[in-house]
Amino acid sequence: MLDRLEFVLGEAIEAIRRNGLMALAAVNTTAIALLVFGGLAYAYFGIQNRLADLGTQFTLIVSIRDGTDRKGIHEMAQRARSLPGVKRVVHLPKEEHWKKVLAKYPDIGRGAKNPFPEQLLLEITSADMVDAVRAEMEKDPLYWPEKGIQDANRERFLLRRLTSFVQYAGTLLVLVTFLTAGTLIYNTVHLAVMSRRQEIHTMRLVGASHGTIRWPFLLEGGIEGFLGGMIAGFALWGLTTWLSRLVAAYSLLQVGGGTPGLTGVVLLAALGAALGMLCAGLSVRKYLGAIQ
Amino acid sequence: MVEFQGVSLEYPCNVVALHEINLTIRQGEFVFLLGATGSGKSTLLKLLLRELKATSGRVMIQGRDLSMVSEKSVPLLRRQIGFVPQDIGLLPNKKVWENLAYAMRAAGHTKYEVRRRVPEFLERLNLLHRAGAFPRALSGGEQQRVAIARALVNNPTLLLADEPTGHLDPETSREILHILDDINTRGTTVVMATHDMPVVRLLPRRVIRLEGGKVFSDSIGLSEDADA
Numbered sequence: 168m169l170d171r172l173e174f175v176l177g178e179a180i181e182a183i184r185r186n187g188l189m190a191l192a193a194v195n196t197t198a199i200a201l202l203v204f205g206g207l208a209y210a211y212f213g214i215q216n217r218l219a220d221l222g223t224q225f226t227l228i229v230s231i232r233d234g235t236d237r238k239g240i241h242e243m244a245q246r247a248r249s250l251p252g253v254k255r256v257v258h259l260p261k262e263e264h265w266k267k268v269l270a271k272y273p274d275i276g277r278g279a280k281n282p283f284p285e286q287l288l289l290e291i292t293s294a295d296m297v298d299a300v301r302a303e304m305e306k307d308p309l310y311w312p313e314k315g316i317q318d319a320n321r322e323r324f325l326l327r328r329l330t331s332f333v334q335y336a337g338t339l340l341v342l343v344t345f346l347t348a349g350t351l352i353y354n355t356v357h358l359a360v361m362s363r364r365q366e367i368h369t370m371r372l373v374g375a376s377h378g379t380i381r382w383p384f385l386l387e388g389g390i391e392g393f394l395g396g397m398i399a400g401f402a403l404w405g406l407t408t409w410l411s412r413l414v415a416a417y418s419l420l421q422v423g424g425g426t427p428g429l430t431g432v433v434l435l436a437a438l439g440a441a442l443g444m445l446c447a448g449l450s451v452r453k454y455l456g457a458i459q
Numbered sequence: 460m461v462e463f464q465g466v467s468l469e470y471p472c473n474v475v476a477l478h479e480i481n482l483t484i485r486q487g488e489f490v491f492l493l494g495a496t497g498s499g500k501s502t503l504l505k506l507l508l509r510e511l512k513a514t515s516g517r518v519m520i521q522g523r524d525l526s527m528v529s530e531k532s533v534p535l536l537r538r539q540i541g542f543v544p545q546d547i548g549l550l551p552n553k554k555v556w557e558n559l560a561y562a563m564r565a566a567g568h569t570k571y572e573v574r575r576r577v578p579e580f581l582e583r584l585n586l587l588h589r590a591g592a593f594p595r596a597l598s599g600g601e602q603q604r605v606a607i608a609r610a611l612v613n614n615p616t617l618l619l620a621d622e623p624t625g626h627l628d629p630e631t632s633r634e635i636l637h638i639l640d641d642i643n644t645r646g647t648t649v650v651m652a653t654h655d656m657p658v659v660r661l662l663p664r665r666v667i668r669l670e671g672g673k674v675f676s677d678s679i680g681l682s683e684d685a686d687a
């Protein structure tokens with residue numbers, strides 16, 4: 168069994184070596200396709216996580232000017248409580264916020280400064296009161312306009328629109344890139360079949376099984392897809408780690424979805440291998456059949 | 460061993476390659492299939508390899524009707540048959556021993572068997588001294604000997620050779636013929652297709668003469684008709 172595997176694998180590697188440049192193109196294109204796919208999947212799950220964090224309540228998170236003392240914060244909270252439509256006001260200390268983020272995404276905060284301001288969380292009684300409360304809070308002397316007000320309702324709305332965009336535009340983009348990668352693998356295996364006609368002829372003469380003839384080509388596609396997936400996985404890992412640090416450092420958004428890590432690399436490599444073998448299978452079915 | 464029972468083969472566009480062939484080749488026989496280009500010799504060999512299927516009639520090997528052999532079982536059938544193709548078909552980027560090793564590995568032999576048996580084949584075909592040479596460095600006769608060695612990797616009971624002396628000089632042709640005769644004396648049935656009458660004259664064996672896809676004569680040695 169191992170002996171057979173060694174022969175078949177050796178044949179696959181020989182086929183890749185012989186069509187080196189074409190194989191390289193197939194690996195790169197697969198890597199790009201899977202990076203796009205992985206990136207979109209990462210974005211999609213990040214958005215879904217954020218939506219789950221936001222919950223279904225009507226809330227506003229108001230930033231408090233930097234340097235405000237505890238007394239000032241207390242007074243600002245009292246002013247907020249007196250507004251019509253405000254059900255509850257909770258102080259969100261910036262250190263606790265940062266601690267939670269670090270606990271959830273330890274990679275992100277390493278070496279970064281706490282980017283969060285002191286905040287007040289305001290629970291609003293109904294959706295139609297949100298804008299009025301927001302306008303009042305923007306007038307408060309301790310409100311920090313640079314850090315702004317997070318409106319969970321608005322954020323939910325934006326995130327849902329973003330989800331739709333990721334779903335539709337993303338699907339189209341993934342289809343196009345997968346098709347390109349698949350076509351390249353298909354053609355690479357086609358070239359391999361053609362360049363190995365003599366070997367195939369010899370194999371047939373001596374009674375090699377159909378599996379012995381076909382498996383090297385399927386493995387060739389699988390290896391190319393696997394390598395593409397590995398590259399995409401590591402690239403996505405690096406990219407998301409960098410992006411998450413950037414996001415945390417500048418507090419552009421509330422923290423998204425961590426990094427895909429090694430699991431992401433394994434999943435993308437497996438997906439790449441499956442895509443490669445599928446395209447190689449189609450190519451072998453057409454061209455090997457033709458020369459046999 | 461081999462039986463053709465009323466075998467006809469018609470290619471698309473109504474070209475008749477074989478017409479009502481009835482033949483029996485016994486185990487251990489050496490048979491020349493003699494005929495001009497297009498007489499049906501190669502087609503007959505292709506039928507035995509199950510590269511083609513008869514339009515009508517039955518082709519049998521060791522009592523097994525080849526039309527009943529499934530596509531999946533064709534490789535198993537071919538492992539019982541050694542074939543020396545007209546174009547020799549050695550792998551140009553592999554050395555002589557690698558050509559044999561590759562054929563053995565493809566046929567399912569282990570690396571251990573390859574290491575043990577390749578030198579045996581090379582020695583038997585007097586190629587040991589050329590083991591490390593690439594096919595382009597070999598003479599026509601040497602290339603043909605490698606092709607014969609390759610056909611023997613599965614220890615076949617039936618050896619088919621399609622014009623193995625077609626492009627060789629008389630001296631080398633004689634040498635190849637003696638190799639095939641030697642293989643035959645060790646028990647392997649040999650069917651050799653050729654258009655070369657002088658080669659056939661070198662060995663007094665059964666000669667089946669084909670013309671226009673029909674058996675014209677079947678005799679030991681060349682018949683008087685052929686000589687005429």
